Amino acid sequence: MKNYQLPVLCMLSILATAAITPNARAQHTPIPAQPGIAPQIELDGVGIGTIELRTPRNTLTDGTKLSTGRINFSDSALLLGVSERLYRQGGIGSFVLGATTTDSSLNGTGTGLLLHQLYLNYSIPSLEATLGRTDTATRLIDFPTLRGDDLVEFTAPLDPFSSGGDIQEHRYSNQAAVTFNSKLRYFVNLHAQHLLNSVDAGSDQTGLNSYGISFRYMSPPALDDITRIPEWGVGYERQEIPASHGGANNVLYAGMVYNINPDPVDRVDLRLQDVYSTGNNLATFTSITDTYRAAANSIALSLRWLHSPFGTPGFQVALTGGYRSYQSVPRSDTFALALTGIKNLGQGFDLVAQYTFQYRAAAYAAPFGGSTDNSFQLGFLYNFTNTFNHHLGARRSLLNLQHQYIPD
């Protein structure tokens, strides 16, 4: 483990030769690179902090009583990305590393950080290859709730290997993926994933456990506001749940964004997504994990109004609803609503508020500790991005989309 000896070696080598030896590198690289063009470095982040009031006071199956008021800073994240144009072979190579705060970070002394992005990406005009941890390959439509994991059981294909302790596990996975495109507008994604396994914690459960394919269309992002259908997609996923746990699960999902009022000032859009799983034969829930495995259908729908005076976003109001039902488990359906308001205070910094309500029928309520939840949150959200050594254009820029791709 040379990197642990780094400081000492580094000092010694400087003293001995007054030059940085290869030992001073963070890690040996198989092909040492000469100093070249400095990579483009991107620093992104989002910080979200809300004061949250919840009622009634629910109790989990293990007896834990949930608090009625708390400071919620989950889903905040910091990301570092590095990319470089590859003059030898063509294309662009990049590496991203980032962590996000999880719900578990709110408890106790709060050390819950999830390494949610750690991947390498190689892209050429016709395809992108990704290896590492990143957003689950099945993520399709983003809904306008405050946090990405709000209403997650309605908005995402779920991770049947999650214990339920950390809902972020539904949103990130280890994966190997290739995405082919046509005109940078139509995308076919083929992937193999390891969905994060917290059910079998302690055992060596890190293998590939999910495979799938998806197709999606995305319009030029710069024209999102004025395109009637900026985005739609469909996908199929096969989750390899061991027979001892009920057997494999097939998931079909589809979704779209539809601009009811395409308008750069007053955009009104509808988002719709359905996730259907054949599930396994579970007919009762003995744990939260069972609710992720049983055959179910989830539908999510949102209506959003984005007001952008003179074309610059000013505020947004959105109503998101979800309904989930189980084919084989009686009295198990659930629905939720979220009313979300965001007011921009200046570039990237927003005042935010959200009210959510969830109802759970008896069988579904049991593992979650209550049949109804009300929560009200008020807080700030700050997201930023900054690029250093900027020399690579956005892959899906308007110019690249309309006039053929120029890698730099």
Place this chain on the structure above:
Amino acid sequence: MNLYSNTIMNTAKFMNRRRFLGQAAAAAGTAALCTQQANANPSSDSNAENSSWPVRFQPDATRPRWYPRDMPKAGEVVHEYKIEIDLIRHEILPMVETYAYAYNKMVPGPVFRVKEGDWIKVDFHNNTHDFHTIHWHGIEVPCEMDGVPLGTQYPVGYQQTFQYLFRAQPAGTHYYHCHNMTPLHVQAGMYGAFIVESDNDPVKAMFPYEREYTLALSEIDTNYVREQLNAMQQMGEVMDYMNGSPKLMEKMNGKMMGWFASREDFVQAVKNGYIPPYAQSMSGYVRPIQPNFFMINGKSYPMTDHLHIRSGENIRVRLIGAGMMPHFMHLHGHDFWHVCQDGAVLASPIRHNTIPVYPGCTTDIVIQGTNPGCWHFHDHSDISNMNNGVSPGGMMTMLMYDDAEQAGFHFKEIIAVNT
């Protein structure tokens, strides 16, 4: 193909012939691309009194010879052109491509070369989702033809055509460029030479020459251009989408151009949520322009075209400061004569080996074939002799003697040894 390094092309038609055969055929009615009516060429020109050196000082020489607000009369020569503006990909060097706004799909735009006193009629058509004009830099045009957006004309929008009509005066080396968002549009390629020839050119009389070269000097920050062009494309397409919706136009008013009828309107717009451009970046890209490629006629060394000369020959080189930085062109192994500045003949030629070419200025020099070889000709502000910060490159070319071998200079061997 590079029209700029070609020998004299004394034709008003070449642009149309070389670039526009397709469009000309489509626009059948305008087939008379060059309306050569009876040539009533003036018997004298603005250099008439100056046909030899030293030039006599004339305090009223800056007065246009023809009143700029006249209209063409029967019998006068009217050259008709069609200039289109398109978004193209332009290669500065192998592996270095940028998006460009290009006059007739060329960077720089085509060379105009006409006789002093002739009329110029240009149908300027815009195929991009942005606004443009043509400013005729150094030409004594009537004010409405000066090409300043919202100053002398409405900018020309997507699929709009504006017709420029003016008389070519005074004689000399001039140029043209877009005057809309000039820092971006000129970097993005919107500039070209405009040469007005004189029948009594003292330069030609004193230094008889056959070959001449026009070198437009400019620079580009490829990162700035990429990010800003994307932002402008987005804004342009949104605006095109809004065309025909007075309600939307009103909602977006002010965002579009940053122009307001009064200070009060501006303050009111800010109260209504308008964020002035200085308080945001439309492209997420806020930093001073840092040019990273320096070009002669849109190319950086080693892709620049050579100048050619023979022993005993004179060549004329028209240097145009088309960009935003001064450049100090130095020729190895020779002194040369500075003969014209901004088109006008100097009182007396001045001897240099390095000559400044300032933004917006044109500088004509005459090089005499006195020292056979292959010589560097480059900006001596060495920051411009780099490509993306790496030397050699940039604003550099070579003066090549066609008869270097005969003179005993075997440059191929020397290059081989040196490298």
